Amino acid sequence: MEYRILQCHIHNLSSPPSPLIETYLREAGFLHMAIISRGCKLDPKLISAFVERWRLEMHTFHLPCGECIITLEDMKLQLGLLVDGSIVIGSIQSVDWEIVCYDLLGVVPQMIHGGQIRMAWLRNNFAELVEDSIK
Numbered sequence: 001m002e003y004r005i006l007q008c009h010i011h012n013l014s015s016p017p018s019p020l021i022e023t024y025l026r027e028a029g030f031l032h033m034a035i036i037s038r039g040c041k042l043d044p045k046l047i048s049a050f051v052e053r054w055r056l057e058m059h060t061f062h063l064p065c066g067e068c069i070i071t072l073e074d075m076k077l078q079l080g081l082l083v084d085g086s087i088v089i090g091s092i093q094s095v096d097w098e099i100v101c102y103d104l105l106g107v108v109p110q111m112i113h114g115g116q117i118r119m120a121w122l123r124n125n126f127a128e129l130v131e132d133s134i135k
Contacts, residue, residue: 032080
């Protein structure tokens with residue numbers, strides 16, 4: 001059996017979140033995550049081991065000590081995330097993402113993949129937010 005180590009990448013915030021969005025992050029319960037994710041280190045060998053032990057059909061990790069699952073309670077305790085209250089995002093089945101981007105950003109990126117746009121594009125186009133920005 002050949003062992004392979006996954007190549008892992010994490011894109012941390014290089015600086016604290018903009019004061020213009022800090023209030024929104026706090027209200028949504030994500031300010032804590034924006035702060036603790038800075039400087040987060042990944043262990044590729046540990047992640048590879050967990051990926052090898054994940055059982056998709058059961059949505060559990062199969063470990064020597066038994067089966068293990070990550071619960072919402074784990075997220076609450078370990079990351080300080082809110083797990084009750086209003087949802088932050090919902091499922092959207094069919095959307096014209098160009099219209100959504102134009103409505104929210106006032107401009108449409110050249111490349112949209114399944115509702116995803118590149119962070120580099122956002123950074124290049126919105127490096128500085130204007131004071132009266134409402135979105």
